[in-house]
Amino acid sequence: MTLAADFARDGAVVIRGALSPALVETLRAGIDANLAAPSVNAKVASSPDDPGHFIEDFCCWQDNPHYRALIWQSDLPRLAAQLTGSARVRLYHDHMLTKAAGTRQPTPWHQDQPYYNIDGTQTVSFWIPADPVPRESTLEFVAGSHLGPWLMPRTFMDNQAKWFPEGSLEELPDVDADPVRYPVLGWAVEPGDVVAFNMLSLHRAAGSATRRRVLSLRYIGDDVRHAPRGWTTSPAFPGLADRLPAGAEMDNPLFPLVWADGHSCEMPQ
Numbered sequence: 001m002t003l004a005a006d007f008a009r010d011g012a013v014v015i016r017g018a019l020s021p022a023l024v025e026t027l028r029a030g031i032d033a034n035l036a037a038p039s040v041n042a043k044v045a046s047s048p049d050d051p052g053h054f055i056e057d058f059c060c061w062q063d064n065p066h067y068r069a070l071i072w073q074s075d076l077p078r079l080a081a082q083l084t085g086s087a088r089v090r091l092y093h094d095h096m097l098t099k100a101a102g103t104r105q106p107t108p109w110h111q112d113q114p115y116y117n118i119d120g121t122q123t124v125s126f127w128i129p130a131d132p133v134p135r136e137s138t139l140e141f142v143a144g145s146h147l148g149p150w151l152m153p154r155t156f157m158d159n160q161a162k163w164f165p166e167g168s169l170e171e172l173p174d175v176d177a178d179p180v181r182y183p184v185l186g187w188a189v190e191p192g193d194v195v196a197f198n199m200l201s202l203h204r205a206a207g208s209a210t211r212r213r214v215l216s217l218r219y220i221g222d223d224v225r226h227a228p229r230g231w232t233t234s235p236a237f238p239g240l241a242d243r244l245p246a247g248a249e250m251d252n253p254l255f256p257l258v259w260a261d262g263h264s265c266e267m268p269q
Helices: 003-010 021-036 065-073 076-084
Strands: 012-015 054-058 088-099 107-110 123-129 139-142 184-186 194-197 203-205 212-220 257-260
Touching: 003 012, 003 076, 021 065, 021 088, 021 212, 065 076, 065 088, 065 212, 076 088, 076 123, 076 194, 076 212, 076 257, 139 194
Parallel strands: none
Antiparallel strands: 012 194, 054 088, 088 212, 088 257, 107 203, 123 194, 123 212, 139 184, 139 203
16 A cells, blocks of 8 residues: 555554654754744643643744744655645644643544634644654554544533534544444654644544654645634634635635645745
8 A cells, every 4th residue: 555545544644754863853943942932822731730741832833944944845745745635735734732741631532623714635734753752652543534524622621612512513432442443543653753644533642751742734735625613713813714715725825835736835935
């Protein structure tokens, strides 16, 4: 099977050695700069009594030159086009996720796309570790779950439905109770490795005994269209619905092209 075929079947693949050692150092510098100066979008995703600390931040690429280098100067745009089968690929957003050593807070089973303001199937997120991640702390996926259905998005810490109304989407299945029906994939990874997954793939991650710095870069392909919501998406794009109609391509400076017609695009100035 080819990488693209595995991705189409399972909704998640691991790509070993996707980043050079130099780009791994760029990744670390970018995350450390982000941690030193979080944006207004940053949030703590662990409870006050957690012996560790889990912080997330979103949409920092315009202010972080290290992130911009990874987004445009790595092999990720080409891989995004290959995996999604798209002629044109745009950046959707960047998402930093760092768990300090000893963090107990898990990331529960969820799909990403129901939290977003997009419709379409040609999507890929690259989960890019800056530190070694053992199998017990890595991202896990239910193979084939990207084929649907959409499942109810809830807040991670208190299980509230703040996006789609209660009852409007199916609830999450009990994955652990039926491993035959819900086969789980996951890989121990080293810096330089990248995990790629469809934005509708059901996934989770445990806490982490060691520090786990990760940057997730999310790309969208040919069939993705704007889907304004009647609530605040995660991440939010304030005012976008006034500038981009429902059903339109994501043709906006917030979502710059990274790949078009077989070539990488220039980084915007």
